[in-house]
Amino acid sequence: MAVNPVGVAVVGCGTISHQYLATLANRPEVRVVACADLDPARAASAAARYGVPVHGDLDTVLAHDEVELVVNLTVPAAHAPVALAAIAEGKHVYTEKPFALTPTEASTVLAAAQAAGVRTGGAPDTFLGAGMQTTCQAVADGRIGTPLSAIVLEQGPGPHRWHPDPEFLFQAGGGPLFDMGPYYLTALAALFGPVTRVAALNRTGFPERVIGAGPRTGQRFPVTVPTHVTALIEYASGPVATVVFSFDATLPRQDFFEITGTEATLAAPNPNTFTGPVRLRATSDSDWTTIPTPDSPTDGRGIGICDMAVGIRTNRPHHANGDLAAHIVDVMTAIHDSAEHGTFRDVTSTFTRM
Structure with missing residues (x-):
């Protein structure tokens, strides 16, 4: 089903981000519009490599009007804080595993998303x-x-x-x-x-x-x-x-x-x-x-994000969802x-x- 692509920001441009970006840069369900990292040079390098138009810090990408879905690839200790920051700006968020460090953190993220009317998702999508x-x-x-x-x-x-x-x-x-x-x-x-x-x-x-x-x-x-x-x-x-x-x-x-x-x-x-x-x-x-x-041949890290994007556009549930990821935590x-x-x-x- 052809859908209007969902604007995505990748937050955290470390080692695993390249596997995600390689998938997301070539899928019709999403359009990667921004990259963010604590290291500005690393964000800039990822943006240049994958043809992403905007790069900067977390605040920069969260303020971007075209960003609808944040792909949270930060280190585990930052997963819940970054997810909550994205939700506070009205963004959907998909988080690398683990979804949070504790069940309490996971529940806090789920509750914040429900209150804000946005979706949560979590790796793995394998x-x-x-x-x-x-x-x-x-x-x-x-x-x-x-x-x-x-x-x-x-x-x-x-x-x-x-x-x-x-x-x-x-x-x-x-x-x-x-x-x-x-x-x-x-x-x-x-x-x-x-x-x-x-x-x-x-x-x-x-x-x-x-x-x-x-x-x-x-x-x-x-x-x-x-x-x-x-x-x-x-x-x-x-x-x-x-x-x-x-x-x-x-x-x-x-x-x-x-x-x-x-x-x-x-x-x-x-x-x-x-x-x-x-x-x-x-x-x-x-x-x-x-x-x-x-x-x-289209399988790769990020297919759960693409499924989530289709769910956002068509108002159907997505499979790699926050409830599942929180249960695994x-x-x-x-x-x-x-x-x-x-x-x-x-x-x-x-x-x-x-």
């Missing part, structure tokens, strides 16, 4: 890609029978090895749970719906890390969050999941995502990607059968609290599965 949508369709079609459980592993040695400025990934709002967990927990939510309770354990493998790439290679920095988390998750619809998120593993493993049902097991692709093989193995099968995944916080206190933790928030 669950809208062809790979995870094929997975969801297979489960919905009953190809595994009744879903019973899932096992998810996301582990590796940590992003300090490749990220030039990795400190924020090892501070509050980071760690494997808050940095990588949203991809896997959102995919599970798309499959099973809201979480009811969790139990977890965590550990910190190393008290400090060494930057392994970029101009600051060799610099050490402290680690202030757990870097290995194991959790049990119960869903209101019935299934349970076992998840492992780790920055302490010597063996990288990001694509172990299996859903077991009464009739078969389904192996889903890495939820941090938009495609990949989907494989099915029934109880009587001796090997896996691949389920074809549609070719979707609630789940991650419950996992963290369970590990810290050694008890099950209830999850009281919810969302409507679309």
